[in-house]
Amino acid sequence: MINTKSLEGSQMLEINFGPQHPSTHGVFRMNVFLEGEKICALKPVMGYLHRNHELIAENLPYAAVMAYTDRLDYFNSMANNFGYALAVEKLADIEAPERAAYLRVIMAELARIVNHLMLIGFLLNDLGAFFTPVLYAFREREKILDIFEEVSGSRMMCNYFRFGGVKRDVSAETLAAIKKIVAGFPAFLEEFEALLTENEILCMRCQNVGVLPADLAVNAGITGPVLRASGVNYDLRKVDAYGLYDRFDFKVPLGKKGDVYDRYYVRVLEMRESLKILEQALAKIPQGDILNKKALPFLKAPRNFKPAVGEAYGRIESPKGELGYYLVSDGTPQPWRYHVRAPSLINLTVLEDMCVGQKVADAIIILGSIDIVLGETDR
Amino acid sequence: MTLFGTGVLKGLIVTLKNFATSYFRKPDNGGIFTVQYPEERAKEIESFRNFPFLVYDGTPEKIRCVACGICERECPPKCIHIVMETEAGTGKPAKRPAVFEIDYGLCMNCGMCEDVCPFDSIYMDHAFEVTASDRTQELVRPKETLLKSNDYFLKIRPGTATPVDQKRRAAEEKKKTAQAAATPPKTNP
Amino acid sequence: MDLSVETVKKELETKVPGLKLRKVRDSLLIEDAKDLTRVASFLKTSPAFRLDYLSSVTGSDYLTYLESVYHLYSIEKKHGPVVLRVRAPKTTVPIPINCSTAAMGAVPATVPQQKIIAGTAKIPSLVPVYRSAELQEREVYDMFGIIFEGHPDLRRIFMWEGFEGYPLRKDYEQEDTEVLEAADIAWLDARHIAVPNELKEKAKELQAAGKRAVARKPEKPRIA
Numbered sequence A: 001m002i003n004t005k006s007l008e009g010s011q012m013l014e015i016n017f018g019p020q021h022p023s024t025h026g027v028f029r030m031n032v033f034l035e036g037e038k039i040c041a042l043k044p045v046m047g048y049l050h051r052n053h054e055l056i057a058e059n060l061p062y063a064a065v066m067a068y069t070d071r072l073d074y075f076n077s078m079a080n081n082f083g084y085a086l087a088v089e090k091l092a093d094i095e096a097p098e099r100a101a102y103l104r105v106i107m108a109e110l111a112r113i114v115n116h117l118m119l120i121g122f123l124l125n126d127l128g129a130f131f132t133p134v135l136y137a138f139r140e141r142e143k144i145l146d147i148f149e150e151v152s153g154s155r156m157m158c159n160y161f162r163f164g165g166v167k168r169d170v171s172a173e174t175l176a177a178i179k180k181i182v183a184g185f186p187a188f189l190e191e192f193e194a195l196l197t198e199n200e201i202l203c204m205r206c207q208n209v210g211v212l213p214a215d216l217a218v219n220a221g222i223t224g225p226v227l228r229a230s231g232v233n234y235d236l237r238k239v240d241a242y243g244l245y246d247r248f249d250f251k252v253p254l255g256k257k258g259d260v261y262d263r264y265y266v267r268v269l270e271m272r273e274s275l276k277i278l279e280q281a282l283a284k285i286p287q288g289d290i291l292n293k294k295a296l297p298f299l300k301a302p303r304n305f306k307p308a309v310g311e312a313y314g315r316i317e318s319p320k321g322e323l324g325y326y327l328v329s330d331g332t333p334q335p336w337r338y339h340v341r342a343p344s345l346i347n348l349t350v351l352e353d354m355c356v357g358q359k360v361a362d363a364i365i366i367l368g369s370i371d372i373v374l375g376e377t378d379r
Numbered sequence B: 001m002t003l004f005g006t007g008v009l010k011g012l013i014v015t016l017k018n019f020a021t022s023y024f025r026k027p028d029n030g031g032i033f034t035v036q037y038p039e040e041r042a043k044e045i046e047s048f049r050n051f052p053f054l055v056y057d058g059t060p061e062k063i064r065c066v067a068c069g070i071c072e073r074e075c076p077p078k079c080i081h082i083v084m085e086t087e088a089g090t091g092k093p094a095k096r097p098a099v100f101e102i103d104y105g106l107c108m109n110c111g112m113c114e115d116v117c118p119f120d121s122i123y124m125d126h127a128f129e130v131t132a133s134d135r136t137q138e139l140v141r142p143k144e145t146l147l148k149s150n151d152y153f154l155k156i157r158p159g160t161a162t163p164v165d166q167k168r169r170a171a172e173e174k175k176k177t178a179q180a181a182a183t184p185p186k187t188n189p
Numbered sequence C: 001m002d003l004s005v006e007t008v009k010k011e012l013e014t015k016v017p018g019l020k021l022r023k024v025r026d027s028l029l030i031e032d033a034k035d036l037t038r039v040a041s042f043l044k045t046s047p048a049f050r051l052d053y054l055s056s057v058t059g060s061d062y063l064t065y066l067e068s069v070y071h072l073y074s075i076e077k078k079h080g081p082v083v084l085r086v087r088a089p090k091t092t093v094p095i096p097i098n099c100s101t102a103a104m105g106a107v108p109a110t111v112p113q114q115k116i117i118a119g120t121a122k123i124p125s126l127v128p129v130y131r132s133a134e135l136q137e138r139e140v141y142d143m144f145g146i147i148f149e150g151h152p153d154l155r156r157i158f159m160w161e162g163f164e165g166y167p168l169r170k171d172y173e174q175e176d177t178e179v180l181e182a183a184d185i186a187w188l189d190a191r192h193i194a195v196p197n198e199l200k201e202k203a204k205e206l207q208a209a210g211k212r213a214v215a216r217k218p219e220k221p222r223i224a
Helices: A053-058 A062-069 A077-092 A098-127 A132-152 A172-196 A200-206 A214-219 A225-229 A260-284 A343-355 A360-370 A374-378 B006-021 B070-074 B112-116 B150-156 B158-180 C005-015 C033-045 C099-104 C133-144 C182-190 C197-209
Strands: A012-017 A029-035 A038-045 A310-318 A321-329 A337-341 B052-056 B080-086 B093-103 B122-124 B147-149 C021-024 C027-030 C053-061 C065-073 C082-089 C091-096 C114-124 C146-149
Touching: A012 A360, A029 A360, A038 A343, A038 A360, A053 A062, A053 A337, A062 A077, A062 B112, A077 A098, A077 A310, A077 A321, A098 A132, A098 A172, A098 A200, A098 A260, A098 A360, A132 A172, A172 A260, A172 B006, A200 A260, A200 A360, A200 B006, A214 A225, A214 A343, A225 A260, A225 A321, A260 A360, A321 A343, A321 C053, A321 C065, A337 C053, A343 A360, A343 A374, A343 C133, B052 B150, B070 B080, B070 B112, B112 B122, B147 B150, B150 B158, C005 C021, C005 C027, C005 C033, C027 C033, C033 C065, C033 C082, C033 C114, C053 C133, C065 C114, C082 C114, C133 C146, C182 C197
Parallel strands: B052 B147, C027 C082, C114 C146
Antiparallel strands: A012 A029, A029 A038, A310 A321, A321 A337, B052 B122, B080 B093, C021 C027, C053 C065, C065 C082, C091 C114
16 A cells, blocks of 8 residues: 655656556556656556446346356356356256257357457557457457357357256357368467567567566466466366366466566467367267256246255356356355356456556556456456 | 567568458458448348347237236346236236336346246347437337237247247147047146 | 365364364354464465465355355365355444545544444454455455455455445345335336336335335345
8 A cells, every 4th residue: 555645755656547548448447656657556446347246146046147147257258157057056966968068168168269369459459559450359259259149149148058058059050160260260370470479569568577476376366377377387177177178188378487478478379279179079069968957947937946055166267267156055046145256356466566667558568468357357 | 589570570461461362352261351331231140139029920919928927027137017908897817918018228138038938929139220319218118119920030030930830839739629629628727 | 185174174173273163064164263364374384285275255144144255275286175264243343434545644633533333243364375365355345344354455345435334245225126116106107107006005105204115134044
């Protein structure tokens, strides 16, 4: 905390970034204390998009909350659905049938690709490479969003997962279309990397900026690509092996220094690994049911779904980090307690540590490289 | 160490190539994929869901909705309002809605009403050009504007509507044969 | 390593002296909240556990007491979770007003420095052990009013400064969406929407009593 009294007479300047600043990715606000161009202290201020998601959910039946989880991290509603479905399935002891589990993995990985594409695009926007990389990313994202619309009915607010399965089966044509996208994607990534990875301006702006040491990252509960860019090997897809992730062969890309450049590059590599998972999943997906028979009656009557008294914590590797859902059931149709462990919020813990000592322009790309979505931060 | 500036040059070649090829490549392969709305329209995807509408068979009087109120109760943002009609003479509840309103300003397009409806009556529409100059009045849609024919439903979402039609026809025939068998009149479960 | 509740309980009771633990579902309840920091530092440093990653901190309201739940995992050993919970009765305690301005050192002497808030609870903060508790404990404070002693910067995070009440508490007065108020009925009438008579009467009663429609609260805990 800054003691303003001690600043009297100094050359320190307090600047308010946001909440309407275009580079804060929404309505995020940073109170930045500057000495010249150098950042001395930084305080994140959030809550501008707060709608008390948890209170809304505690007054609704379990099934109705699924639609609200879409609105947490609106860039990858599929991942949010996945986490919530997993937590409720743990609570009520339901399992998704094989085909549904494959579909879940496919959708979650497509969502990861979409998310990383958007992150890299907007990170470059923050760097000043105005809209060329974003629009290249948009072009590819559009194809995946078309798939999402085809399977779920909506491009962004998918609401596709159900407890014990998924909402709708995917036709062979759609699977073929996904295969086509997966097959064509490496060529795009090559092009995207040729545009960016070796670009001297990008390297100079990103390398050795916003370094996050591994021990601090672990202690501060940082997860996802930000943690892995610091060289810590922790990916819930490997550790928890939820869903069907133990059946696929993929690597966990790690960074060395933990600077902005590593965070950028880890995401590029993660997209390549996602493509590997997608290829395997698309080759292996079996025919069969898409919904567990136990869960079928609750589709028409959501209020009959009353899990036994107990609690569950379901977590998944969302593209932004560990997304956890903590549920306490008291045997009624509404959860007694519903909590979202939002990676976007907790990854902001170290924002000040990364920014102090850097130039003010770097604060923007450091924030960009953490990858927050305010729908999830503020909830 | 490569020569300083080669990375930037490489990037510039990529943008130049994209600029040139965008003119003759196909839209899904790196060409210009922007659709000039409203003159042009993007391909409609069948499963697309926007706001709910009510289905009727043949004429608007033959509304499928029986005003049971399940969608009203299950709607997460509570945007549906239903009042059941009463028979003019007896005052008994008629299985028809007198009032059926959906507040489009509140609706969040989740599709829950479609999922829970036991009478195949409410479905998600494709119409997305819903504008109004008044948030409170024009966006509260009454029954008259929500009602759309089954033919329209078959046109926009044949994949969902055809099995529903088959199911309903089979149920009707079953009912007819049951009645024809002259057994004591069964009530519809 | 086996991380079942029984083994962790046995291990903790032998290694941390004077500790009282109780099994609650799949978690360990620390009877005396003051022991929380000791337990957490032991679990973090002990070579058998090495639970170096605090995944989630969250509160719950069980009407008579408030609870804080911790999910611990190990990144080094890739195991977990060990779930800890701490309970604190709802008591009336004074808390500093507007912590941030106080910390800014710019509070005029005339402003009362403390305010009595009913039904708050005190639990030691885990920030000295795990930095990841920093924003999460602020969130729990904001939503439940649990005061985390030793937190470096405990103030509201999502709600604005000066907001009264704690929204996720079960006793937080929330508007009842099933009951209409006089203003709602006037609004509906103006739009020629039929409102059932019983709702109109209820609204009249509410208006006469000068009350707002508040959602019904659970009277006793449905779960412990």
